Amino acid sequence: MAKSAVNITTPDPGSKLEDGKWDCTAVRFGGRFTANASITNSGVVHGNLPYQGFVHNEKDCVEKTIVNGSCSSDSQPQCLLSDFKKDSELNIFKDFFGVEPQYHDSVRDSGDFHIIDLTGEELGAKTVVQRSLSSSRRMHENSGLKVHALSLLQSLPQ
Helix, strand or coil, X not given: CECCEEEECCCEXXXXXXXXXXXXXXXXXXXXXXXXXXXXXXXXXXXCCCCCCCCCCCCCECCCCEEEEEEECCCCHHHCCCCEEECCCCCHHHHHHCCXXXXXXXXXXXXXXXXXXXXXXXXXXXXXXXXXXHHCCCCCHHHCHHHHHHHHHHHCCC
16 A cells, blocks of 8 residues: 555556557556555656657557545546556566566576665665676566666666
8 A cells, every 4th residue: 555655757658559649557456456645657758768769759648547645446446547457467476587486496596686785885776786787697578677677777876
């Protein structure tokens, strides 16, 4: 449950529709989505580009959810537009790492993924993330990790 203000500046644009607008996904959720907050999907025109080379041609998301106050996917489903997508098949571990959750130990021990320690005082957070990403031998492209990691790098202080 969200209890603050959230501005989604980089939704996944999804597919381009016939009218040129985008079938954006700002949030995918598995069970129930409940918020007592201010939530805004800024869309693909006014936020950060979702990936390098993306061209919006001044066409935005077909729908952009804006919530001011409380909202629940169970009792008030009309408060969420098509950019908030319920996905009953959501499997966060599999979507991120590309394997079923029961293989957690083998993924952890494979050497393909690295723990990024952002607590080190001797390096800025941006440097730590850059070094971790450049030393990583695998990045699961379908998970969006690359896009989010690059967005994270842009927002971190030197």
